[in-house]
Amino acid sequence: DWLGAQSEVFWIKGKAGSGKSTLMKFLSNHPETLNHLRAWAGNQQLITARFFFWNSGTALQKSQTGLLRSLLFEILRQCPEVLHYVCMVRARFKDPELRCLNPGSEHLPRQLDHLLDESLDWSHEELVHVYKCLVHTKAQSKFCFFIDGLDEFKAEGAQDHRELVSTLRELATWPNVKLCLASRPWTVFADAFTSTKWVLQLEDLTKPDIYRYVSDKFMKHDQYQKLLKARPGYSDLIGEVVRKVQGVFLWVFLVVRDLLDGLTYNDPIKTMHLRLNQFPDDLESYFQHMIDSIPKFYRKETAQVFQIALSREEPLSLITYAFVDDLAEDPNLGLAGGDIELTSSAIDDK
Template structure:
């Protein structure tokens, strides 16, 4: 039955958004919670992505892309498929492996999947294929082992009739992905022009989650990617069987190709030739591919359109569809194709940056669990910052980390020494008692914990002490009284403000909060106790002396009322010293 409750335009919009996250209309209204286990129990209608594979090794690669695997659901009557259920990004995915090769097998499995999971909106056929190298392929694409071919169109190459003069007229099915999938592919295709492929990083993450897979799905050596002349047949062993490798093949018939900049798989977009027969003959490969403009061959995709399973076909190139084909590249090629789909479904990466975990007021365990949940999603990269509290070091300490205070030691030293060496009174103290002065400067640097704002505020306080005639011993006592924690330091500074100034201090902070980039001149007018001199109209233009006097006065008022927490910058803009 058609979805009569949806207008055509609304339905099209739902499909266009398919790769951006499951539309609300596609989400099951019947998801239940297992109260005993605390888990979501999924139902068939929850699954909107159907992923078919032809070989177990292709299914293994697909399972490696799952962010999480769901419990199996009871099979529907008459469905012989065996399903793996899970999630990739925001999409619930159902995986199935065909019971055998060929178009008919693919069509049968696709029909069963659509029957058991009626809400599928994104169809995928992902696995390995035989590549068409060099000039015979579409636009002369340099297709090599481990590359990925994304099907813009699938052509059944072996169905037709032979007419007069032996001419073969092809009558097989041509199909292409639905528009909502093409839109998503085109978005990703545009990204290829701006950034490198994410397939290597996706595979690296898969190996990190499943270390055992690396033994089987790691990339073979480039030296094993050998392409021979199309008319040169593979060397046969003496017993009449085929040799497992091309070690005994005539190396003079091997084609030389330019070395690539790196070993990353190249993604090609074009036609895929599909049929019921395995192509293991270089001349036939080139002839058929030349007629169709195909980039690769497979044995399943042509059967899916007739089954109503309009899908995107993605093939990792595991051989050159000639007599030299072997299984060495199959696992890696399957993984590369699966990684492309993972990239497609997850879309752009999201970077989640959380600063000041230690400032969180609440349950730290909840905050830690939220961060862990974010990191579990492959398309989210998380970066957190905190003071070195034990509760966070225990959880995140083993991950890649930087101790910022270690990186700023030299810069802090430069700031401290420059500030005090520029003061004439301190230089005289230093010349009279060098050891005591050096010890004093070292304590400032050590207590800063790499925080420049702490250094700035503390040096301001110490310089005021020097201007008041403090000795080194007096400065040492002043330093010992200064908290090492910024919040405590802020409070101590505020407590030192004279009581009669505190109302004016609050007003200055309020003005800054409302207008953070206000100029010194405007600030001087905003701070006026009475606006009678200019409220009746625009104020008279100021002379240069009046301008300088106003700016100088507001500078001194800000300094005395906020004790350095607010200041005018060198461009006479009123700024706030950033916290942190």
């Protein structure tokens, strides 16, 4: 399999909400994955790292610079002995006068200390150069990088997804590096990675699990059991749900929740089909459907909640959002100083 094969790319492709990130977290953390990678590395040192692009995160969480910095940090964390070498390589790249230095020298010249103190930000070109030198220097080591959410990458300047793909393909050409990548099946990624023999269409993998999930949820509902005996047409509903979701786990969770409400209300089979067919086929359209269903009277408040959530790097507690109405009445509420004391009943009301 890929874990024991020569250095190559493994591409996991799937629709939004199909479970790519969940699978990547599982794979990158599973002990069996590390066992197989250690067998691949043999007597050589194994270095692993992972990065998850996130388009709602900080600039570094959705940029190529953030990717390279994160992977470099993991390499240095696992191989602290090369930190000196990395500093020397970077200094030689930034300052032509220092290019006569031997990167293997044990002593850092005074001007190098000054240069590194002033240069906290790494450029894309610096990072790629350091990677090339480091991978060649650590040729007796094996590297495996798990990189998720390529479609959530946000371009920096003139960079676009093609530039990201180019960088990844260059990394994959090094004989001691292998990459496990995950993204939506966009053309730019299909053109770059379909030629590899290691490609997984995630919906093909999850279809049986989705069927079991839907069947289990319906069969545990008392009303479904009763309706199934009285109206055999209900037996086809599970298969219809699985066909409609097309392998998107998040979508099936949301739809099944609504259909179970229909069972609770004793909806006839015709109404259950109407419930199912009212949902858009893809997740983004479903979210748009949810937003469109918000009464116009509440949309201003909803927009404020979204703006607050998007402006935060870390999630806020649920009770914080309960003060949105209070801020509308008193914009200086949060500047008054002191703590706001809430009784249990006040929290329940919020």
